Amino acid sequence: MNQLPLGSQKDILIEPRKALTEDSLKDILRKSGLKITKQRLAILKVLNSGPRYHKTAQDILDEVKKINPNLGFATVYRFLKKLIQFQFISKISMEAGSACYELKSNESHYHIACINCSKIVEFKNKLIESTLQKIVLEKKYKLQNQIVEIYVTCDQCSQLSS
Amino acid sequence: MNQLPLGSQKDILIEPRKALTEDSLKDILRKSGLKITKQRLAILKVLNSGPRYHKTAQDILDEVKKINPNLGFATVYRFLKKLIQFQFISKISMEAGSACYELKSNESHYHIACINCSKIVEFKNKLIESTLQKIVLEKKYKLQNQIVEIYVTCDQCSQLSS
DNA sequence: TTGCATGCAAACGGTTTGCAAAACC
DNA sequence: GGTTTTGCAAACCGTTTGCATGCAA
Numbered sequence: 001m002n003q004l005p006l007g008s009q010k011d012i013l014i015e016p017r018k019a020l021t022e023d024s025l026k027d028i029l030r031k032s033g034l035k036i037t038k039q040r041l042a043i044l045k046v047l048n049s050g051p052r053y054h055k056t057a058q059d060i061l062d063e064v065k066k067i068n069p070n071l072g073f074a075t076v077y078r079f080l081k082k083l084i085q086f087q088f089i090s091k092i093s094m095e096a097g098s099a100c101y102e103l104k105s106n107e108s109h110y111h112i113a114c115i116n117c118s119k120i121v122e123f124k125n126k127l128i129e130s131t132l133q134k135i136v137l138e139k140k141y142k143l144q145n146q147i148v149e150i151y152v153t154c155d156q157c158s159q160l161s162s
Numbered sequence: 163m164n165q166l167p168l169g170s171q172k173d174i175l176i177e178p179r180k181a182l183t184e185d186s187l188k189d190i191l192r193k194s195g196l197k198i199t200k201q202r203l204a205i206l207k208v209l210n211s212g213p214r215y216h217k218t219a220q221d222i223l224d225e226v227k228k229i230n231p232n233l234g235f236a237t238v239y240r241f242l243k244k245l246i247q248f249q250f251i252s253k254i255s256m257e258a259g260s261a262c263y264e265l266k267s268n269e270s271h272y273h274i275a276c277i278n279c280s281k282i283v284e285f286k287n288k289l290i291e292s293t294l295q296k297i298v299l300e301k302k303y304k305l306q307n308q309i310v311e312i313y314v315t316c317d318q319c320s321q322l323s324s
Numbered sequence: 325t326t327g328c329a330t331g332c333a334a335a336c337g338g339t340t341t342g343c344a345a346a347a348c349c
Numbered sequence: 350g351g352t353t354t355t356g357c358a359a360a361c362c363g364t365t366t367g368c369a370t371g372c373a374a
Contacts, residue, residue, distance in 0.1 A: 034353090034354095035347080035348050035349075035352090036349095037347070037348070037353090037354065037355080039355070056338095057338080057339080058338090070355090070356070071355085072357070073338090073356095074339095074340080074341080074356065074357075074358095075355060075356070077339060077340070078340085078354080078355085079354095081340095091257060093255040093256070095253060097337090097338085098337085098338060098339090099338085112297070112298070112301070114303075121301070125293060125297070128290055131287060131290055132290075132310070132312055135285055135312070136274070136312055136314055139283070140317050141274065141312075141314035141316055141317060142314055142315040143312065143313075144314055144315060145257075146312055146313075147309070147310070147312070147313065148294070148309070148311075149308075149309040149310075149311075150297070150298055150303075150307070150308055150309070151307040151309065152301075152304055152306055153303065153304040153306060155301070155302050155303060196328090196329095197327095197329065197374075198373075199328095199330080199372075202329090218363095219364080220363090232330090232331070233330085233331085234330080234331055235363090235364075236330075236331065236332075236365080237329080239363090239364060239365070240329080240365085240366095241329090259363085260362090260364090261363085261364095327373095327374095328371105328372090328373080329370105329371080329372075329373085330370080330371070331370085331371095332367105332368095332370105333368100334365105334366085334368105335364105335365080336363105336364080336366085337362105337363095337364090337365095338361100338363095338364105339360105339361080339362085339363105340360080340361070340362095341358100341359085342358095342360090343356100343357095344355100344357095345355080345356085346353105346355070346356095347354070347355080348351105348352085349351095349352090
């Protein structure tokens, strides 16, 4: 097995995110009645920075500690929870290991994850997106999150094991 | 919040599974070179029984203990892991709480889960199924598992909070 | 009779929580 | 000044593992 250490997955982006300004990060907080603190801005900045946009709590903590070494897991997790509550980020529960978090973009996108090396590739698909919306609408549910995960063995890992 | 205790989610089936015979349960084991034991047959029987087909390790243990009170978590988890390895069951990682497991059926189906009460409703969609297959094929990946989860607030929970 | 499977308890790893001090508005 | 938020450490909970015993083949 060619398993990467958990929480250090590499992924390939279909396209880079547009970087949000500091002001729009602050807006996210204000809109929800959350206080603006250095810690929260730092966490948002990390979530909003590439090249990898799916980050585990550990990833976030590691990056944030470079600026503020005192920041701890409790703060990260508590804030992530609020961000989920207010729908600013999505949580991606991996089959194994820690969950990943990412800022919501306007366009839905989905994930292909290799069960061996944990590499994540994103894809978009309007057909799937509208189909899922229709299904939820029919049932009179209120959509919170669409998760489409395809678990595969990627080409590289297939070659290694054969 | 109207949160059910974890591991006790209710779900609505689109249609009942066809019950597998004891012999076909044994076949599952034989095919994979796994030894046939009372414990494993009991666990398979539970996985193959309704009315709810998505079960947590705890659910399985509770049911299995009615027959064999000595059976423990270790046995359940170790066996579930093998069943996943040999692709006889799927693991559904919930956003919160324990994972659910279910025997794979021939037809892919997907889940709508309420983030508040954890109720799961299944749905099928040929369009999504074939689209996902096509996407994986294009990338020359080897499909292991399709997971489509829609997280919603269900009608009942929406009413309660309004 | 040999190696795989089990049961127990202890360890593990990711996440959450209680509490006192600090920061925000 | 009153309320939120933070940092620390301890608790938590689902899952995994080590080891001695039991059982299927």
